[in-house]
Amino acid sequence: MTILDPPSIDISTLTLTDVPLKPSNPGSYARRDLYEERQTPESGVGAFATTKIPSGTRIFCEESIVMLPDEADHVELYNMVKELAGEKRKMYWDLAASTKAGKDVRWIDKLRDSCDEDVSSTFNDLVAAHEQAWSIYETNRFTCKSLDGNTKSLGIFPQSARLNHSCSPNVFHRYNPVINRLTVHALRDIEKGEELFTSYIDICHPTVVRRHILKHWGFRCRCSACDSPDDDEDYRRKRIEDLLAKIKKSETKRLKNESKWTAKEYQRSLGTVIKCIRLLQKEGMEETDTLGVVYTEGVKLAVKVGEEENAVEWAEKVVEIERKCLGEDSKEFVAAGELLEMARGVGAKAAAEGS
Numbered sequence: 430m431t432i433l434d435p436p437s438i439d440i441s442t443l444t445l446t447d448v449p450l451k452p453s454n455p456g457s458y459a460r461r462d463l464y465e466e467r468q469t470p471e472s473g474v475g476a477f478a479t480t481k482i483p484s485g486t487r488i489f490c491e492e493s494i495v496m497l498p499d500e501a502d503h504v505e506l507y508n509m510v511k512e513l514a515g516e517k518r519k520m521y522w523d524l525a526a527s528t529k530a531g532k533d534v535r536w537i538d539k540l541r542d543s544c545d546e547d548v549s550s551t552f553n554d555l556v557a558a559h560e561q562a563w564s565i566y567e568t569n570r571f572t573c574k575s576l577d578g579n580t581k582s583l584g585i586f587p588q589s590a591r592l593n594h595s596c597s598p599n600v601f602h603r604y605n606p607v608i609n610r611l612t613v614h615a616l617r618d619i620e621k622g623e624e625l626f627t628s629y630i631d632i633c634h635p636t637v638v639r640r641h642i643l644k645h646w647g648f649r650c651r652c653s654a655c656d657s658p659d660d661d662e663d664y665r666r667k668r669i670e671d672l673l674a675k676i677k678k679s680e681t682k683r684l685k686n687e688s689k690w691t692a693k694e695y696q697r698s699l700g701t702v703i704k705c706i707r708l709l710q711k712e713g714m715e716e717t718d719t720l721g722v723v724y725t726e727g728v729k730l731a732v733k734v735g736e737e738e739n740a741v742e743w744a745e746k747v748v749e750i751e752r753k754c755l756g757e758d759s760k761e762f763v764a765a766g767e768l769l770e771m772a773r774g775v776g777a778k779a780a781a782e783g784s
């Protein structure tokens with residue numbers, strides 16, 4: 430097939446509302462049959478596998494106990510935490526608090542204004558309680574994007590909040606707006622006794638940037654990627670970060686100008702995608718969702734340059750990656766299925782035209 434033939438489904442116009450999402454309510458759970466929480470020597474409480482956990486297993490599927498818009502302040506948070514009852518209240522106040530008080534203290538004036546009785550003797554205690562609640566919130570909150578991706582909230586999921594960080598994680602977390610739960614999946618087989626680590630940050634940054642961002646949580650990461658004496662590994666992560674930015678930029682350009690793109694432009698973008706895939710594989714990031722994102726762009730480009738076999742193979746990988754990282758009830762998995770269908774359709778059409 431030539432570049433001028435459009436694919437049978439134009440993915441550039443596919444929106445989330447087109448994706449047939451399964452309505453489901455899977456309940457809220459943490460698989461305590463698979464892991465236990467215990468104190469670590471240097472990282473507070475952590476979660477440890479008590480049995481072998483196969484790759485792709487959903488270990489947590491948790492509802493938030495606190496969820497606030499991105500721009501909420503100390504007073505709004507405290508008012509929400511105050512309403513928590515019983516076990517949820519205890520869970521919240523038991524969580525780690527690692528962040529320091531911020532410089533913006535406008536919320537203190539707001540708090541004073543909202544106190545309608547004379548609280549002058551207890552006001553300092555009230556401020557300290559607000560600061561503690563805020564530090565817990567900042568240390569443990571997860572980003573929660575709405576189904577259309579346009580609204581960002583921050584939620585507390587108290588069992589998943591016990592997961593410590595690694596820049597070479599063995600589990601993957603994401604808020605799933607279809608089921609309104611945070612899910613955590615095993616990225617690979619995890620052996621009994623291993624600690625479960627998720628990543629709090631974008632692991633494609635080089636070490637110096639990761640260290641800087643992780644200061645927010647008040648620790649220095651000692652994972653294999655951060656302590657690696659291999660400078661090449663750091664170089665590869667920096668290169669991956671650059672390639673991902675390049676892929677994003679060219680995708681934006683392509684979507685704006687699809688009809689005018691030349692074969693050369695498609696080929697050049699595909700070359701960048703292939704380089705990025707190789708580096709992600711070399712860095713051992715083969716199972717992460719990032720690779721799924723890169724393969725997805727690869728599929729869209731491959732169908733345009735007539736590489737239908739690659740397109741189908743990569744789309745199959747996207748389906749497997751999304752199943753493993755996010756599960757079949759995620760919008761990403763459903764979209765991956767659509768992508769595979771499109772790639773197969775284009776392949777079949779090309780084969781029919783060639784025969």
Ligand SMILES: C[S@@+](CC[C@H](N)C(=O)[O-])C[C@H]1O[C@@H](n2cnc3c(N)ncnc32)[C@H](O)[C@@H]1O
Binds near residue numbers: 524526591
């Ligand atoms: C979301 S909590 C994780 C659970 C926490 N360990 C606890 O005791 O509840 C984040 C905090 O855990 C600690 N932490 C997480 N990952 C760590 C790591 N790799 N090394 C040292 N401390 C870590 C830091 O204090 C961080 O602020």
